[in-house]
Amino acid sequence: MNLLIFTPVLPEIAITIVSMFLLIIGVFKKNEKTYTTISNLAILSLLVVLFLIFSGSVPKGVSFGGSLITDSFSLYLKTLILISSIIILVVSNIYLRNINLLKFEYIILVLLSVVGMMIMVSSNDLISLYLSIELQSLPLYVLASIRNKSSKSTESGLKYFVLGALSSCILLYGLSLIYGYTGSIYYNEIAANLSEYDVGILIGVAFTLAGFAFKISAVPFHMWTPDVYEGSPTTVTAFFAVAPKIAALGLIVRILITAMPTLMEDWQSILILLSIFSMLLGAFSAIGQRNLKRLLAYSSISHMGFALMGVINGSFDGVRSLSLYMLIYLVMSLALFISIIALKTNDEHIENIEDISGLAKINPAMALIISILLFSLAGIPPLAGFFAKFYVLYAAIDAKLYYLAIFGVLSSVISAFYYLRIIKVMYFEESAISFDPISKRLKTIIYLLTAITLLFFLRPSIFINFAGTASASLFI
Amino acid sequence: MDWPILSTIILIPLLGSLTILLINSEDEIGKRNIKIVALYTCIVNFLASIFLWVNFDKLSSEFQFIERYAWLAENITYHVGIDGISLFLIILTTFLMPFCILASWTNVSNKIKDYMVAFLILESLMIGVFCALDLVVFYLFFEACLIPMFLIIGVWGGARRVYATFKFFLYTLSGSVLMLIAIIYIYIVTGTTDVTILSGYDFNYSIQNWLWLAFFISFAVKMPMFPVHTWLPDAHVEAPTAGSVILAGVLLKMGGYGILRFSIPLFPIGSFVFTDLVFVLSVIAIIYTSFIAIAQEDIKKLIAYSSVAHMGFVTMGIFTFTDQGIQGGVFQMISHGLISSALFLSVGVIYDRLHTREIAVYGGVVKKMPIYAAFFLVFTMANIGLPGTSGFVGEFLTLLGAFKVNLYVAFFATTGVILSAAYALWLYKRVIFGVITNDEVEKLLDLNLREYIILLPFVLLIILFGVYPNMVIDLTAASTTNLIDNYNYAIEQYQSHLVSVNLEIGT
Numbered sequence: 001m002n003l004l005i006f007t008p009v010l011p012e013i014a015i016t017i018v019s020m021f022l023l024i025i026g027v028f029k030k031n032e033k034t035y036t037t038i039s040n041l042a043i044l045s046l047l048v049v050l051f052l053i054f055s056g057s058v059p060k061g062v063s064f065g066g067s068l069i070t071d072s073f074s075l076y077l078k079t080l081i082l083i084s085s086i087i088i089l090v091v092s093n094i095y096l097r098n099i100n101l102l103k104f105e106y107i108i109l110v111l112l113s114v115v116g117m118m119i120m121v122s123s124n125d126l127i128s129l130y131l132s133i134e135l136q137s138l139p140l141y142v143l144a145s146i147r148n149k150s151s152k153s154t155e156s157g158l159k160y161f162v163l164g165a166l167s168s169c170i171l172l173y174g175l176s177l178i179y180g181y182t183g184s185i186y187y188n189e190i191a192a193n194l195s196e197y198d199v200g201i202l203i204g205v206a207f208t209l210a211g212f213a214f215k216i217s218a219v220p221f222h223m224w225t226p227d228v229y230e231g232s233p234t235t236v237t238a239f240f241a242v243a244p245k246i247a248a249l250g251l252i253v254r255i256l257i258t259a260m261p262t263l264m265e266d267w268q269s270i271l272i273l274l275s276i277f278s279m280l281l282g283a284f285s286a287i288g289q290r291n292l293k294r295l296l297a298y299s300s301i302s303h304m305g306f307a308l309m310g311v312i313n314g315s316f317d318g319v320r321s322l323s324l325y326m327l328i329y330l331v332m333s334l335a336l337f338i339s340i341i342a343l344k345t346n347d348e349h350i351e352n353i354e355d356i357s358g359l360a361k362i363n364p365a366m367a368l369i370i371s372i373l374l375f376s377l378a379g380i381p382p383l384a385g386f387f388a389k390f391y392v393l394y395a396a397i398d399a400k401l402y403y404l405a406i407f408g409v410l411s412s413v414i415s416a417f418y419y420l421r422i423i424k425v426m427y428f429e430e431s432a433i434s435f436d437p438i439s440k441r442l443k444t445i446i447y448l449l450t451a452i453t454l455l456f457f458l459r460p461s462i463f464i465n466f467a468g469t470a471s472a473s474l475f476i
Numbered sequence: 477m478d479w480p481i482l483s484t485i486i487l488i489p490l491l492g493s494l495t496i497l498l499i500n501s502e503d504e505i506g507k508r509n510i511k512i513v514a515l516y517t518c519i520v521n522f523l524a525s526i527f528l529w530v531n532f533d534k535l536s537s538e539f540q541f542i543e544r545y546a547w548l549a550e551n552i553t554y555h556v557g558i559d560g561i562s563l564f565l566i567i568l569t570t571f572l573m574p575f576c577i578l579a580s581w582t583n584v585s586n587k588i589k590d591y592m593v594a595f596l597i598l599e600s601l602m603i604g605v606f607c608a609l610d611l612v613v614f615y616l617f618f619e620a621c622l623i624p625m626f627l628i629i630g631v632w633g634g635a636r637r638v639y640a641t642f643k644f645f646l647y648t649l650s651g652s653v654l655m656l657i658a659i660i661y662i663y664i665v666t667g668t669t670d671v672t673i674l675s676g677y678d679f680n681y682s683i684q685n686w687l688w689l690a691f692f693i694s695f696a697v698k699m700p701m702f703p704v705h706t707w708l709p710d711a712h713v714e715a716p717t718a719g720s721v722i723l724a725g726v727l728l729k730m731g732g733y734g735i736l737r738f739s740i741p742l743f744p745i746g747s748f749v750f751t752d753l754v755f756v757l758s759v760i761a762i763i764y765t766s767f768i769a770i771a772q773e774d775i776k777k778l779i780a781y782s783s784v785a786h787m788g789f790v791t792m793g794i795f796t797f798t799d800q801g802i803q804g805g806v807f808q809m810i811s812h813g814l815i816s817s818a819l820f821l822s823v824g825v826i827y828d829r830l831h832t833r834e835i836a837v838y839g840g841v842v843k844k845m846p847i848y849a850a851f852f853l854v855f856t857m858a859n860i861g862l863p864g865t866s867g868f869v870g871e872f873l874t875l876l877g878a879f880k881v882n883l884y885v886a887f888f889a890t891t892g893v894i895l896s897a898a899y900a901l902w903l904y905k906r907v908i909f910g911v912i913t914n915d916e917v918e919k920l921l922d923l924n925l926r927e928y929i930i931l932l933p934f935v936l937l938i939i940l941f942g943v944y945p946n947m948v949i950d951l952t953a954a955s956t957t958n959l960i961d962n963y964n965y966a967i968e969q970y971q972s973h974l975v976s977v978n979l980e981i982g983t
Binding site: 360361364375380381382386387390393394397398402405406409410412413416417420423424427428457460461464 | 546547548549587590612615616619620622623626627630631637638642645646649650653654656657660661663664
């Protein structure tokens with residue numbers, strides 16, 4: 001047997017083995033330092049894998065008989081997933097110590113979920129698609145409720161699990177219909193056998209998309225998001241907000257473009273509705289929120305709606321805009337979540353918007369950073385968020401979907417209102433609360449991510465070309 | 477010219493703000509150093525912009541001092557350059573900035589470091605707006621101005637500052653997002669966003685109307701024109717003095733500038749089709765807001781409404797598409813930039829002493845502050861448009877242009893001149909003359925040296941431009957003539973197209 005056929009999935013195999021190994025260490029060696037050791041080893045192994053992908057040592061190609069594909073697009077998304085999970089693990093180290101929740105299982109679960117996500121963006125048939133989604137979700141259900149002494153955390157875990165299971169059912173039903181009508185599970189064969197006059201296949205596509213919509217929390221399948229975001233520990237929320245969404249969007253793009261290009265008009269209309277509703281509902285619902293994490297949940301719904309605009313076109317420009325959007329979204333929202341994690345008063349982490357009132361007076365640097373991130377999320381130039389929106393709008397207008405673009409910009413005006421509200425609280429209000437000093441490691445990460453957001457406009461072509469080369473591999 | 481002078485002028489304030497960020501602002505010496513660094517940065521930048529003026533070739537209608545670097549995409553480049561119209565707006569910006577810093581010398585003590593940084597960044601962005609020759613670069617600067625201005629009004633503003641600054645931000649943002657869509661559309665259709673290439677492009681006639689509207693909404697909000705002017709009085713009233721100066725002096729000019737630079741050259745047919753709409757809105761703005769100004773109780777609000785009326789003259793003048801009209805419009809923008817800034821600075825002087833802007837509180841100020849009263853008189857007269865001041869030239873030229881094109885528009889707009897005399901003189905009478913009824917007014921002291929230095933240059937310039945307007949008009953002439961020629965050419969094409977279409981229908 002030729003072992004070389006496994007090299008394209010070497011990163012996934014490596015992380016799986018490492019996580020099992022770390023699990024054994026964790027079980028047999030339970031003491032104070034175990035968590036730190038395991039966490040460091042996990043970060044190290046993820047870094048090694050990231051380096052392997054970045055240096056181009058991972059060969060491209062299919063493996064497992066065509067079930068998994070490794071191309072520039074999947075490697076690009078894997079890079080994003082790895083970067084976000086490394087950052088999350090570094091931050092968790094500090095955060096979990098603070099809230100007294102040093103459970104080594106946390107790291108194993110993150111690793112396993114990362115494996116799931118990496119397979120998601122590589123999956124090239126319906127079976128690997130479903131299995132990878134489940135592999136990604138199950139650890140996340142546990143992570144949401146890992147703070148098992150808090151009722152909110154368990155509630156969010158349970159809610160996530162029940163609704164996630166339901167969405168999996170819907171997804172599986174859709175997939176089985178697609179399989180039934182095309183007779184194949186492989187994307188390329190599905191594309192060849194598709195006939196758009198079958199009503200059954202359309203129902204299958206609709207159900208599949210509904211299942212996906214749940215994973216990226218697009219309206220009307222978004223109900224779980226605010227509760228889960230609020231209840232989970234903040235590092236887990238940050239993880240939820242970024243990595244699984246990148247993976248799910250990558251998966252959606254691949255299945256729609258490689259397996260169902262002939263049905264484009266049909267899935268386009270579904271995606272348009274999902275996109276418009278997500279943008280508007282996300283924008284309007286966030287206005288009334290007082291809890292920062294809930295607000296960010298709605299903001300992420302709105303952003304997902306925006307990102308979906310890139311898929312709708314089904315063209316190279318669309319996918320490139322989506323890839324760029326995910327990269328910039330990752331940078332902005334991770335930085336914002338970490339800033340929230342970094343701010344605490346008397347060892348209590350902040351929760352509500354009014355907790356940071358007057359921050360500009362007490363910690364001007366942090367207030368400035370949070371404002372930059374919020375302006376960027378609102379899409380105000382010259383910050384990175386503007387370029388993300390610019391390219392997505394470009395894709396939408398290129399597809400002659402003018403009304404969609406108009407909905408997009410209007411919703412971004414509405415979202416600007418609640419982002420501004422946070423800035424208002426920090427700058428225009430006074431407060432006597434003082435904040436604890438921020439650890440150096442968090443500061444470094446926040447500064448780095450904010451610098452990317454702020455200085456993106458100087459050399460935008462670096463990132464755009466990066467996203468462009470990745471997306472091109474889908475259209476060969 | 478190898479030295480990238482325009483980029484230097486854009487970057488000097490940014491460098492200044494970076495320097496300020498490094499200064500420790502805890503003690504008095506640090507605070508003083510911050511102000512001095514900010515002031516010197518602005519003065520250096522002003523001198524640099526004078527250098528532009530000196531080296532400007534006034535006979536050429538081409539863009540000058542051009543710089544072009546690769547940026548976002550092959551045809552979205554960092555492309556900057558100026559012509560006669562932008563030259564004066566840049567100089568106006570750099571000229572006003574040192575006075576803004578001086579005006580904030582004593583009355584801003586809270587977070588002085590952030591204040592100066594915000595102002596310097598704003599200066600960079602404003603200059604960028606007037607230099608940009610690429611639509612995306614322009615949009616970038618245009619929108620980015622919102623961030624520092626939002627903070628300036630919100631942090632250092634008056635009692636209702638939060639409401640005012642939100643209104644300002646959201647109005648302007650919602651106005652300009654449609655322009656973004658239009659820009660992206662243009663890029664998709666033509667493959668470039670470079671203004672110099674686009675100005676020769678023939679957009680489909682019906683599409684042109686939509687594109688024109690998308691741009692116009694954005695500029696109309698910024699100008700501001702009736703009926704989207706309501707953010708301006710709030711923003712002006714709540715902004716700190718220097719913020720009002722920049723708002724009235726420079727930010728409002730971006731709308732007029734945008735129309736001249738983008739709307740007319742890119743969409744001549746759209747401009748032609750919607751001329752009547754602009755006329756109607758301008759005339760309503762001139763008359764309606766003048767009446768509102770008469771009824772105001774707050775000095776700053778009154779000046780804000782008078783700004784709306786004066787910007788009405790600008791749009792009216794521009795859309796006459798005559799030499800006089802457009803030159804008058806440009807001149808009016810520069811003159812209004814000086815006059816309204818001077819008025820806001822004068823209001824700042826008495827506001828610093830009594831901490832109220834209510835007209836009723838004052839009265840009899842002349843008895844205590846005679847020099848101030850004299851300064852204020854010059855500015856009031858200039859605001860009315862008295863011959864001999866720069867205000868007269870702008871209004872006269874725009875009205876002359878309007879008379880050539882449309883008698884009704886000119887007739888109604890002229891009543892605005894009378895109304896402006898009504899509100900301005902009545903304001904002057906109530907604030908400066910009369911009996912002192914308020915004990916606080918009794919204790920007023922006349923101008924100190926700093927205030928003297930701030931107000932004197934404005935008096936000189938307003939009278940200089942009023943007596944010798946050719947200083948400005950000579951330099952803008954080539955650009956405006958070029959603009960009108962291109963416009964007329966496009967309209968001829970359009971009309972012959974219409975004729976041929978009619979002939980086809982006829983046969």
